[in-house]
Amino acid sequence: MKKILDEITEVVSKAFKECGYDEKYGKVTVSNRPDLCEFQCNGAMACAKEAHKAPFMIADEIKAVLDKEAMFETVDSVKPGFLNIKMADVYMANYMKTMLTEEHFGVENAKNPRTIVIDYGGANVAKPLHVGHLRPAIIGESIKRILRYTGNTVYGDVHLGDWGLQIGLIITELKRRKPELPYFDESFTGEYPSEPPFTLADLEEIYPAASAESKKNAEYKKEALEITNELQNGHRAYTAILKHILTLSHADLKKNYGNLNVIFDLWKGESDAQPYIPDMIEDMKKRGIAEESDGALIVKVAKDDDKREIPPCIIQKSDGAALYATTDLGTIIMRREEQNPDAIIYVVDKRQELHFVQVFRTTRKAGLVRDDVELTHIGFGTMNGKDGKPFKTRDGGVMRLENMISDIADEMYKKITENHTVDPEEAKKTAKIVGLAALKYGDLSNQASKDYVFDMDRFTSFEGNTGPYLLYSIVRIKSILAKYAETGKNAADYEVLAPKNKSEKELMLALANFQGMIENAAEEYAPHKVCAYIYELANKFNHFYHETKIMSEEDEKVQGSYIRMLELTKGVMETCIDLLGFEAPERM
Numbered sequence: 001m002k003k004i005l006d007e008i009t010e011v012v013s014k015a016f017k018e019c020g021y022d023e024k025y026g027k028v029t030v031s032n033r034p035d036l037c038e039f040q041c042n043g044a045m046a047c048a049k050e051a052h053k054a055p056f057m058i059a060d061e062i063k064a065v066l067d068k069e070a071m072f073e074t075v076d077s078v079k080p081g082f083l084n085i086k087m088a089d090v091y092m093a094n095y096m097k098t099m100l101t102e103e104h105f106g107v108e109n110a111k112n113p114r115t116i117v118i119d120y121g122g123a124n125v126a127k128p129l130h131v132g133h134l135r136p137a138i139i140g141e142s143i144k145r146i147l148r149y150t151g152n153t154v155y156g157d158v159h160l161g162d163w164g165l166q167i168g169l170i171i172t173e174l175k176r177r178k179p180e181l182p183y184f185d186e187s188f189t190g191e192y193p194s195e196p197p198f199t200l201a202d203l204e205e206i207y208p209a210a211s212a213e214s215k216k217n218a219e220y221k222k223e224a225l226e227i228t229n230e231l232q233n234g235h236r237a238y239t240a241i242l243k244h245i246l247t248l249s250h251a252d253l254k255k256n257y258g259n260l261n262v263i264f265d266l267w268k269g270e271s272d273a274q275p276y277i278p279d280m281i282e283d284m285k286k287r288g289i290a291e292e293s294d295g296a297l298i299v300k301v302a303k304d305d306d307k308r309e310i311p312p313c314i315i316q317k318s319d320g321a322a323l324y325a326t327t328d329l330g331t332i333i334m335r336r337e338e339q340n341p342d343a344i345i346y347v348v349d350k351r352q353e354l355h356f357v358q359v360f361r362t363t364r365k366a367g368l369v370r371d372d373v374e375l376t377h378i379g380f381g382t383m384n385g386k387d388g389k390p391f392k393t394r395d396g397g398v399m400r401l402e403n404m405i406s407d408i409a410d411e412m413y414k415k416i417t418e419n420h421t422v423d424p425e426e427a428k429k430t431a432k433i434v435g436l437a438a439l440k441y442g443d444l445s446n447q448a449s450k451d452y453v454f455d456m457d458r459f460t461s462f463e464g465n466t467g468p469y470l471l472y473s474i475v476r477i478k479s480i481l482a483k484y485a486e487t488g489k490n491a492a493d494y495e496v497l498a499p500k501n502k503s504e505k506e507l508m509l510a511l512a513n514f515q516g517m518i519e520n521a522a523e524e525y526a527p528h529k530v531c532a533y534i535y536e537l538a539n540k541f542n543h544f545y546h547e548t549k550i551m552s553e554e555d556e557k558v559q560g561s562y563i564r565m566l567e568l569t570k571g572v573m574e575t576c577i578d579l580l581g582f583e584a585p586e587r588m
Contacts, residue, residue, distance in 0.1 A: 001098055001106030003519070004512040005029070005039075008071070008085065012041050015065040021047050021058065028085065030513065037076070037084035038509055044081035055081020089498035092508040093561075096496040099511065100568050105575070107515045109151025110522070117335050118144050120347035121158030121257075121264060125249035126170055126203040129256050129401040131391050135380045138440050138581055139448050140347035141262045142527035143378070145579045150522040155265045155339055158253070162246060163270035163327060166207060168228030171241055172220065173210035174198065175227075183237040192237065196244030200252050203245065229321050232274065242271065259405055261436065261581050273330030274322075280333060280368075281316055281326075289366050290315060301361035313358035328359045332368050343374035345525065350379025350449055378525055381451035383443065391454050409435035411460050412468070416588065430585045434468050435460070437582040441467030444580055445531035465535050470577065473538040474584040476545065477570045483551055484563050491567060494560025503544040507565065510540040514572050527580060534576040541569050 002010075005028055013026025025043030032040070044058035051058060059077040066075040066083075071091040076084040099105045120140020123133055144156045174197075175184050181197055182188045198206070214221040231238040250267060257264065281297065284290035290297045295318030302310045315326045322330075335341055346356060356377035363369060385391045392398065413431035416422065422430075442459035446452040462468045484491065499505035513533065521529040550566075553559040577584060 001102045001108065001515065003515045004095060005516055008039055008087075011069055011071065012043070012062070012066065012083070012085075015062045016043060016047070018065055019058070019061045021051060031084070033084075037086055039085040039087070041083040041085070042081075044083065048081065059083050087509070089505065092505060092512070093496045093498045095512050096508055096565065096568060099514070100496070100564065104149065105514055105568070105572055107150065107518045113151045113153065114342035115153045115155075115339060116147055116343045116345060117155045117157055117266075117339055117341045118147075118345045118347065119157050119159045119331075120144070120345075121160065122348060123158065123253055124161035124166055125253075125269070126166065126207050126245050128204055129253065130398045131383060131401055131404055132398065133401055134260075134404070134439075135383060135443060135448075136347045136349075137257060137260055137262045138443055139378070139380055139527060140345075141260075141581045142444055142530070142579060143345065143347065143525050145581065146518070146522050146525075146527065146530065149575075149579060150518065152522075155341075156263070157266040157268050157335075158257075158264040159331065160246075160249070160253075160267070160269035162242065162249075163232065163274065163322075164324070165224060165228050166211075167231060167238075167242060167245065168224040168226075169210035169214055170203065170206055170245065171227050171231070171238055172224040173206045173213070174241070177206075183241055188237075192240040196248060198244070198248075200248045203248065225319075225321070229319060232322055233320075246271075256402055259402065259436075260440075261583075268331070268334070270327040270331070273327050273334050276333040276337075277322060277326055277330040280330060280366075284315070284366055287366075289362075294318065299362045299365060301358055301365065303361075310354070310357060310361075313362045315362070325355065325359050325362070328355075329362060329366075329368065332359075332363055336369055341373065343376065344369075345374075346377045347448075348377060348379065350381060353377065353379050376525070378448055380448045381446075383454050384451055386453055386455065388453070405435070405439065408439050408456065408460065411435070411456055412438065415460060415462070415468075426587075430588060433583060433585045434471055434588065437467030437471050437577070437584075439467070440580060440582050441470065441531060444527045445535075447526070447528050467582065468588075470534055470538050470573070471584045472588055473541055474570060474573050474577070475586070475588045477541070477566050477573075478584075478586060480545075480550060480566055481563065481570065484559075489556070489560070491560055491563040494557060494564060496564045496568075497558060497561040500558065501547060503540070503547045504562075504565070507537075507540045507544045507569065510537045511568060511572055521579075530576050530579055534573055534580075537569070537573060537576075541573075 009026055009028045012028050013023035016026040017023040025047040026041065027043060028039050028041045030039060031037045044055045044062065047058055048055040056077065056079045059081045062083060063075050063077040066072055071088055073086040073088045078084055118140050120136045122136055123129055140156065144154050147154045178197060182192060210224070214224055227238060231242065246269065281290065284299065285297070290299050293312070296314050297316035298312035298314050300312045313325050314323055315329065317323065332344065335344060348356070360375045363375060383391050409432045412435040413427055416427050416431055438459045442454070443452070445465060459466060460468060462472055499508055517529060517533040521527065548562065550559065550562045553562065574584065
């Protein structure tokens, strides 16, 4: 199905051509003055110099041709040379009918579908998720869903931190606490236990203790670094401990990410990339891409036209240990071998921008992927408290993500039960659904790269640009459709008629922008565009609802048309919230 802007542009471009002008000037946009018109074309202004004519004269010519088109209600030529367009009511009704019958409401698959890997987890094993893990998880999840909706093959990868110093610290502390374990007996040659010698709760206590000790005890840190290096070189016992850590962490992380409705296709960690690293380093050395500097191996990636200093990418420390950059490069090779992607997208804190510049340039220099493979870093801003500083708990600590989810669900429960008598269990279930919508929409409605303030009161409000307001609008539609179904009538027996009032036409125009919005959000990896769209659509629906007597309409055909419009609105809105990663309850 053609986007409405494409259909209008096609007709207007044809008019320019018919009048002897280049059809490129026929581009149409949504009007920035909706009080005057619905769409506009400013091509006559751009065309004037080339045509050696006053813009208004060109616009008058185009208007004369467009006046014959049935799809337009009016086309006005406005000095100095604008074309203001209003669509015919019958055309809009027919466009709605087509949307109702088309898969994905007329959104076409990408012309050149791609295979894409999105790296959007980044949690460390043996540590609980905290609020800092919120943004990459929900932004990446939404981008994944948008790209899939437009016909791409997309893999979401959690990319766990399971290979660095934190593992060495955990093993060092475990060795001190339980030296009798077979993992620390160098003479042990048997099979290591299948059950881990610690619980997840143990790990969550062990790591902070080990980290604190390493900061005040140089010998302790040295031992942890040595153990990390041995692990990275295949130490059998330490590898067995790592497997235990991963088993416990994966189960817990899947549960907590699941509470966010974030689902990864790949549960890969840094450790999975290790088999690719030795050959990669050897190859870079042989080809002169990597060179030695103070005992370390580096790749120079600075360019003559850089506006700032870009340091070399260090791929191996002087002691032979790998770094984050090394692991990321090895992971790129692993993804090339396993998924062969056309694009790899990293949803990571924008403060890591330099790291990705170094990694991407090293990747290109070493030819680790095809030249046409897109490598993109979507850097996100910080979630701040009302004081403008990174969000903390009341006592100044970093809040666990599960506690934040619980707190916002509790707040929604209070609001849901405040003025209503509802079943407590149903209220808790609804509060969890609405709370997640409040949290996710509060984040995703901001452009990813910008910092934003986490405001519990604003996010959980049922009024304004919030998740609960959107869900309330959807629930309102569900309620009307349920009442209509109770009458025994079948909406499928009716079709969408020409709009009966201005608010209905405005709702139609908002629905007609769905395909263009989705295409734009997919191209720009921009969930906030879905948020802006669905908020406008909810406003248009509520305006229509308040101005229209739907259930008391006596003309069955008109009422059936209204119901079909509500079905379409509900479908589009539910699609949008699914792309954002949340759902609507049946009642609120």
